[in-house]
Amino acid sequence: MITQKSDILEKVLNKIEELWDDEVAFLQKIGSYPSTLGNEAALQNFIASYFTEEMQLQTDKFVPDVKRISRLPGYSPVEWSYAGRPVVVGQWKTNGPKIGKSLILQGHIDVVSPEPVSLWNYNPWGSTIVGDRMYGRGLQDMKSGTSAMIFAVKAIKEAGIELGADVLLQTVIEEECTGNGALAALDRGYVADGALIPEPFGPTALKAQVxxxxxxxxxxxxxxxxxxxxxxxxxxxxxxxxxxxxxxxxxxxxxxxxxxxxxxxxxxxxxxxxxxxxxxxxxxxxxxxxxxxxxxxxxxxxxxxxxxxxxxxxxxxxxxxxxxxxxxxxxxxxxxxxEGVSLDEDMEIFDALKNAHKTTTGEELQYFVSTCTTDIRFYNLYYGIPATCYGPVGGSMHGADEWVNLPSVKAVTKTYAAFILDWCGIRN
Ligand SMILES: [Zn+2]
The missing domain is CATH 3.30.70.360 (Alpha-Beta Plaits)
Known part of the structure; x- marks a missing residue:
C-alpha cells in the first residue's frame, strides 16, 4: 500500500501534539540558561548533547575562528574573544541518494541583557507559564522558534519518516551583535539548498530587512x-x-x-x-x-x-x-x-512556505518587512542560499517581561514540519 503524503503529514502533526509537553519543557529548560554574550557555552553544551543523545544527530560543536571569518564578506569586527563560545550543528543525513532539497534550520541562542531586572514581574530566567504565555528573556527572541524547529525535526524522526535530503539544525551565537556565528557555520561548510530562521516576527515570510x-x-x-x-x-x-x-x-x-x-x-x-x-x-x-x-x-x-x-x-x-x-x-x-536584504517574492522557498502555511493554518501567507537585521543576510547575499524567517509571536522583545505565545509555538512547529516534508522530500 502506498502511503499518501497527507497521511504522512497527519502522522507527523499528531506526533507534534504528542510531544507538545516535551517541547514546552524543552523551551522552559533552554529559557533557564542566561545565554547573554560570552555566556552561551552551558546552553550550547546542553543542546549539543540533546542533538546527540535524544535525536541521534551527527553533532559538531565548534568555536568560530576569527582569523578565518574576518576575511569573509559580511564579517563584523569584534573586540572580544570566541574562546569557549561554540556554535552547534546537528545533521540528520538522508539515508541514500538525495531526492529532495537540503535544508538549514537555524536559531540564535544568544539573548540581550535582561537589565534592568528590577522592571521585571517575572524571573528573566524562570520560564514562567501564565495561561498561554511563557515569560523570560530570550523566550520570544528566539528560543521559542529554536524549540519549534528542533521539535519539527524530532516529530518527523519519531514518526519513523526518512527524508530525501539532509537537514541541518544549527544553534548559533552573536545574532544580536555581529552575526558571526552564522557566518562561521557557513564557512565551515554547512550549506544547503535553503534555510529557515524562526525569528519571532510571527507566521509571515520575511522578504526585506534593513x-x-x-x-x-x-x-x-x-x-x-x-x-x-x-x-x-x-x-x-x-x-x-x-x-x-x-x-x-x-x-x-x-x-x-x-x-x-x-x-x-x-x-x-x-x-x-x-x-x-x-x-x-x-x-x-x-x-x-x-x-x-x-x-x-x-x-x-x-x-x-x-x-x-x-x-x-x-x-x-x-x-x-x-x-x-x-x-x-x-x-x-x-x-x-x-548589509540590508531585499528578496524576490518569486523565490521557490516562499512558494514552499506558502504551501506549508496554508496546509497547517488554512490561511494565505503574508510577507513581512523588517526594520532590524537577521542572519538571513549571510545565506542570501554571500552563499546563494535562499533564506527567510517565519516564527512565533510574543511581546516585549528585548524589554522587561518578554513573553512568547505558546499556541503560536505549536503552530510554527507544525508549519516547519510540513515545510520540511515538502522541501526535503519523503523516502518511501
Ligand atoms: Zn532574534
Whole structure:
C-alpha cells in the first residue's frame, strides 16, 4: 500500500501534539540558561548533547575562528574573544541518494541583557507559564522558534519518516551583535539548498530587512587636555551636541527616497543611542564621554559608505563647536557591519512556505518587512542560499517581561514540519 503524503503529514502533526509537553519543557529548560554574550557555552553544551543523545544527530560543536571569518564578506569586527563560545550543528543525513532539497534550520541562542531586572514581574530566567504565555528573556527572541524547529525535526524522526535530503539544525551565537556565528557555520561548510530562521516576527515570510552598523563616539572634555586648564569643558555636555547631530541624521536619512521594499513603512530607518558612559562624581567635570549608537540603512546601501557618511556628518557637527572643532571626537565602528536584504517574492522557498502555511493554518501567507537585521543576510547575499524567517509571536522583545505565545509555538512547529516534508522530500 502506498502511503499518501497527507497521511504522512497527519502522522507527523499528531506526533507534534504528542510531544507538545516535551517541547514546552524543552523551551522552559533552554529559557533557564542566561545565554547573554560570552555566556552561551552551558546552553550550547546542553543542546549539543540533546542533538546527540535524544535525536541521534551527527553533532559538531565548534568555536568560530576569527582569523578565518574576518576575511569573509559580511564579517563584523569584534573586540572580544570566541574562546569557549561554540556554535552547534546537528545533521540528520538522508539515508541514500538525495531526492529532495537540503535544508538549514537555524536559531540564535544568544539573548540581550535582561537589565534592568528590577522592571521585571517575572524571573528573566524562570520560564514562567501564565495561561498561554511563557515569560523570560530570550523566550520570544528566539528560543521559542529554536524549540519549534528542533521539535519539527524530532516529530518527523519519531514518526519513523526518512527524508530525501539532509537537514541541518544549527544553534548559533552573536545574532544580536555581529552575526558571526552564522557566518562561521557557513564557512565551515554547512550549506544547503535553503534555510529557515524562526525569528519571532510571527507566521509571515520575511522578504526585506534593513542594514545595520554600530558606531562609537568618544568625546574628550577638559581633563585630558591640561593645556586648556583655564576653562572647564564638560564631556557630557559636548557629547550632547553629537547626539543631537545623530537625531538630525535620522531625520535626514528618512527624508531621502525610500527603498521600494520599505515604501509602506512609516519610519524605516532608526538611529538609536543605546549606550553612554561618562563621569563618576556629581561634583567633577567629566573628562570623557563615550556613547554608542545603532544606525539602520537600506538594502542597496554599502555599510562602509554609511560608516563614512556617519563619520563625516558627526565631524561636520563637531566643527560648529569651538571645543569639538579643536579636540575632535574619536569615531570608531565595531559590531554590526550588516548589509540590508531585499528578496524576490518569486523565490521557490516562499512558494514552499506558502504551501506549508496554508496546509497547517488554512490561511494565505503574508510577507513581512523588517526594520532590524537577521542572519538571513549571510545565506542570501554571500552563499546563494535562499533564506527567510517565519516564527512565533510574543511581546516585549528585548524589554522587561518578554513573553512568547505558546499556541503560536505549536503552530510554527507544525508549519516547519510540513515545510520540511515538502522541501526535503519523503523516502518511501
Ligand atoms: Zn532574534
Amino acid at each position: 542594514g545595520v552598523i554600530w558606531v562609537r563616539v568618544r568625546v574628550t572634555g577638559l581633563g585630558a587636555h591640561v593645556e586648556r586648564a583655564d576653562r572647564a569643558v564638560n564631556a557630557i555636555e559636548k557629547a550632547y551636541i553629537l547626539i543631537n547631530a545623530l537625531g538630525e541624521y535620522r531625520k535626514y536619512i528618512n527624508s531621502r527616497p525610500k527603498h521600494p521594499a520599505f515604501k509602506d513603512i512609516n519610519h524605516p530607518l532608526n538611529v538609536n543611542v543605546g549606550k553612554i558612559h561618562a563621569g563618576d562624581w556629581p561634583s567633577n567635570v567629566p573628562a570623557e564621554c563615550v556613547f554608542e549608537a545603532r544606525i539602520g540603512f537600506y538594502p542597496d546601501q554599502d555599510p562602509q559608505q554609511i560608516k563614512d557618511e556617519v563619520k563625516a556628518w558627526l565631524l561636520e557637527a563637531a566643527k560648529e563647536d569651538e571645543w569639538l572643532h579643536e579636540v575632535e571626537p574619536e569615531i570608531t565602528f565595531y559590531g554590526f557591519h550588516a
